[in-house]
Structures are given as structure tokens and as C-alpha cells.
Amino acid sequence: MRILVLGGDGYLGWPTALHLSQCGHDVAVADNFVRRQYDFELGMDSLVPIESLQTRVSTWQDLTGKTIKVYVGDLTEADFTYEMIRDFGPEAVVHFAEQRAAPYSMIDRKHAVYTQVNNVVGTLNLLYAIAEIDPEIHLVKLGTMGEYGTPNIDIEEGWLEVEHNGRTDRMLYPKRPGSFYHLSKVHDSHNMEFACRIWGLRATDLNQGVVYGQQTAETVLDDRLATRFDYDAVFGTVLNRFVVQAVLGHPLTVYGTGGQTRGIIDIRDTVRCIQLACENPAERGEFRVFNQMTESLSVADIAATVAKSYPGEVTVHNLDNPRVEKEEHYYKVVHSGLVELGLEPHLLSDTLITSLFDVAKRYSDRVDLNAMQPRVNWRGALDGVTR
Template sequence: MRILVLGGDGYLGWPTALHLSDRGHEVAVADNYARRGYDHELGVDSLVPIEPMQVRLDAWREVSGKSIKSYYGDLVDGEFTEAMIADFRPDAVVHFAEQRAAPYSMIDRRHAVYTQQNNVIGNLNVLFAIQQVDPDIHLVKLGTMGEYGTPNIDIEEGWLEVTHNGRTDRMLYPKKAGSFYHLSKVHDSHNIEFACRAWGLRATDLNQGVVYGQETPQTARDVRLATRFDYDAIFGTVLNRFVIQAVLGHPLTVYGTGGQTRGLIDIRDTVECIRLAAENPADRGEFRVFNQMTEKFSVGEIAKIVANGYGGPIEIEYLDNPRVEQGEHYYNVRHTGLVELGLEPHLLSDTLIESLFRVADKYKERVDVAAMRPTVNWRHAANPLRADR
């Protein structure tokens, strides 16, 4: 297959491109390198050094003998987006190219507007480009489990059968997003579903849980192929933060009571989910939704897993929660679709033992301790951070 990976320079986009290339697909990547710009804006950096795109591409060609084509441009530019898709003529488009951090979207008005404009308009341009170039192209779009929020009922895979006043219908599962970033993903999902219904497009929306891990079999083949390891309070995940705090001997900082429960997935499973979705496309006119997660844990449980996995005396520090979210809640998610396609999940404890502590220890001298403290409060319309660390 010919597969175009949008956001191919990012934490997930880059290892996904390598995984697909390694499995025999003809791959191209596209990026505007905005994610590297966020680091400069915020004064932080990936724990693991990452190489420029051309160095990455050259390194992959050296170790694998395979080439990946690269495009530079912004999806908000509709003409660029259509020209790129027309040039590469993909069978599938994998769309990672969005601002992905909830805290970033909550800094202030400017960051909220940027997030929604970048994400929603870019996604719309992709939909129009596919419709114009070849409506048979399969869109594989990265969504988020955060679209659903934490409802007091089971979370289905995208759709819900509802009976009301004696009548029954199948409708998109209700959304209750927790940030302006998550809301942008909700808008994306609705726009994609409409495009499938109106234009007969085929799309798979992958509502992904929190991703952990930094290595895949492909990125481990050469240090130049490494992907990001974000740990700061804006772009880092709670698991990455806990791992680094454990390695440094610092208390693990838990927001609120730690009862917030989330779905998690190993990065090796993420790239495999993309492959499975791409190789088994949705039907024409179908808006297919998979909940892309493999396990669920509360934040408090994650802290205990990290502390036990590290093996040393680890303290837990409970901070006032800067987010607006339920501290304790019901959380039961259906996530069978990808397993039925062949996914064989990795387990969180395995990944911690195999790589996360090792990677954190190797690069611990690069840690900016202050960057791990929360600075963005959901209850404020403008935060003191204002992206000028």
C-alpha cells in the first residue's frame, strides 16, 4: 500500500512511518515541524535528543534499505494539502498532524484559538483533498479517548444505540470533552462522519488513550531514529513524568486524589493499530470508530506501578488538580475492534522494566525539573505561564 503519514515528524507519526515502511508499505511523511516550535516557545525539550527529519530519513535508508518520501507544509493551507495528496496518490492517509496537548490549549485565548483553528481547519482540508483527488482513499485519523469524557455509563466504540420514547436509533456516542484541545477532536470526528455520509468517504477514527513508551523495534535500530520522550507539564504524559521523578529520586506528583482513570496503550501497540486499520480499511461511506487502548488505570495506580517497578523508596506528593475533571468516576470502555483485527497488546509493567527506566536514567542529565510542575490552570482564562518560560 501507499500510505501518507501526516505529522510524520512527531512522537507517534515518526515511529508509525518506520513501522509501516518496515512492513513493506510505500510511505511518505508530511510535517510543518510545529511541534519542534512548541519546544522553543515553551523553553523545554524532549528528554531523548531527536534528529532533524533529513537525518532521520537518511538513517532509515542506511539501516533498512528503504526510502520514505518527505513533504514540508501546513495542512491549514488547503492548496498545499490537495497538491500533496494528488502528488503521492496514497491508498491511505494517516492523520497525526494536530496540536495534541490539552494544557497547551488551555494556556489562554490565543492558544485555544490556535489549537482549534490548526486542528479543525487542517482536518477539513484533508477531507476536501481526499474528496477531490480520490474519494476511495482511506482516512485513518487519530482521535482521543478524551472526546468521551468520563460518563457514568459504558463507553462504546464510537456509536450508541438509544431508545427514547419508544423509538430506537443508532447515533454517535455523546461527547463531553475536557479541554479546548479535546473539543477540537470532537469537531474533527463530527466533520469526518458527515464527510463519510455526504461524500461516501471511508474513515477510521482511532480514539486513543494515553500513550507510553519511547522505543519501537524500528527506532531502536539506530540512535538517529529515536522519537520524542516528553515529560514536561504541558506535553508530557503522567507516566513519563512519574518515571523521571522516580529515577531522580523525587516525589511522584499526583494531581488531586489520583482517582482519575484513563485508558493507556504502549507505543508499540499504537503503531501496530495504525497498520491494522490501514490494511483493513473501512467501507465506502463508513465512519468506523475504534477505541485504541489496551489497559485502564487510575493516576494513583500508575504512581504505585512506577514506584513498585523502580524498586526504591518513592514518595507520592498530592497536588491541587489544575484541571477541571472528576476525581473519582466510573470508567468502562469497550475496545475490542482492534483486537479482533489481530492486535496482541503489550502490558504496562513489561514496558517499564524493558525500556522506560533505562531511557530515563540514560538521559537524566537533560531533565528540567521545573518543567514538570503544573503551570496551566483550567479555571483561568489566561495563565501566568503565557508560554514564555
């Protein structure tokens, strides 16, 4: 199968491209390298050093004999998007190419507008390119569990059966996102559903939980194939931050009470989910939604798991929560679709023991302690750190 991975230089895009290539698919990647520019803007860096995309691709070819074609450009530029789709002729397009951090989108007006324009316009250009060039192409789009928010009812897989005044209907599950980033993903989902319903496109929306882990079967073959390890307060995940703090002997910084519950998933399961979605495409006219997560844990539970797994003393420090979110809430998610396709999930504790602590120890000299301090406050977005 010919698969185009958009955002193929990123944390998830790169290991996904390698996994799909290793599985025998003909893979191309596209990126505009803006994620690397965010590091320069914010004065941050991946804990694990990462090579240029060109070095990564050539290393992969040297090791495996498999080639990955590279396109450099921006999805918000329609001409580039159309030319890329025509040139590669993909059967599936995996779409990771969006600004992905909630805190980044909440810095100030400029970052909120940038996030919305970049994500929504880029996806719209892609939908038009697919519709006009080859509507048989299957779009596999990375969404987020954050689209749903934290409703006081069970979260279904994208759709909800509703009865009202004696009548029933099937509609998209209501969304209450918690940041301008998550809101951009809601707009994407609505635009994709519209394109499937009106134009007869085929699309799979993967509402993914928080991803943890830094290694896959492919990236460990050579240090030059490594993907990012973000631990900072803007692009990093809470688990990565806890792991780094544990290794350094610092308290784990929990926002608020730590009662916020989220869906989580191992990076090895992410690349497998993408493979399963590509190899089992949606039907023409179908907008298919999978909740791409494997466990639900509160922030306090994640901190406790890190403390229990780490072979040393670990303490916890509760900070004022810079985000506007419920401290305690109901959270029950249906996530059976990908398991039915063949996903065999990894568990969080296994990943910590086998991977994350070792990675953090190896690169502990690269840690910037200031990067882990909260620097974006949801309540003070008008007074953000960057204008």
C-alpha cells in the same frame, strides 16, 4: 500499499512511518515542524535528543534500503494539502498532524483559538482534498479517548444504540471533552462522519488513550531514529513524569487524589493499531470508530505501578489539581475492535521494566526540574502564562 503519514516528524508519526515502511508499505511523511517550535516557545525539550527529519529519513534508508518521501508544509494551507495528495497518490492517509496537548490549549485565548483552527481547519482541508481528488482513499485519523469525557455509563466504540419514547436509533456516542484540544477532536469526528455520510468517504477514527513508551522495534535500531520523550507538564504524559521523578529520587507528583481513570496504550501497540487499520480499511461511506487503548488505570494506580516496578524507594506527593475534572468517576470502555483485527497488547509493567527506566537513566542529565511543575490552570485560563 501507499501510505501518507501526516505529522510524520512527531512522537507517534515518526515511529508509525518506520513501522509501516518496515512492513513493506510505500511510505511518505509530511510535517511543518511546529511541534519543535512549541519547545522553543515553552522553553522545554524532549528528554531524548531527536535528530532532524532529514537525518532520520537518510538513516533509515542507509540501514534498511527503504525510502521515505518527505513533504514539508501545513494542512491549513489548502494548496499544499491538495498538491501533496495528488503527487503521492496515497491509498491510505494516517493523520497525526494536530496540536495534541490539552494543557497547551488551555493556556489562554490565543492558544485555544490556535488549537481549534489548526486542528479543525487542517482536517477539513484534508477531507475536501480526498473527496475531490480520490474518494477511495482511506483516512485513518488519530482521535482521543478524551472526546468522551467520563460519562456515568459504559463507553462504546464511537456509536450508541438509543431507545427513546419507543423508538430506536444509532447515533454518535455523546461527547463531553475536558479541554479545547479535546473539543477540537470532537469537531474533527463530526466533520469526518459527515463527510462519510454525505460524500461517501471511508474513514477510521482511532480514539486513543494516553500513549506511553519511547521505543519500538524500529527506533531502537539506531539512536538517530529515536522519537520524543516528553515529561514536562504541558506536553508530557503523567507516566513519563513519574518515571523521571522515580529515577531522580523525587516524589511522584499526583494531581488531586489520583482517582482520575484513563485508558492507556503502549507505543508499540499504537504503531500496530495503525497498521491494522490501514490494512483493513473501512468501507466506502463508513465512519468506523475504534477505541485504541489496552488498559484502564487511575493516576494513583499508575503511580503505584511505577513505585512497585522501580528498584528503589519511591514516594508519592499529592498536589492541588490544576485541571477541572472529577476526582473519582465511573470508567468502563469497550475496546474490542482492534483486538479482533489481531492486536496483541503489551502491559504497562512490562514496558516500564524493559524500556522507560533505562531511557530515563541514560538521559537523566537532560532533565529540567522546572518543566515538570504544573504551569497551566484550567480555572485561570484568562490569566495564562502566554498572551
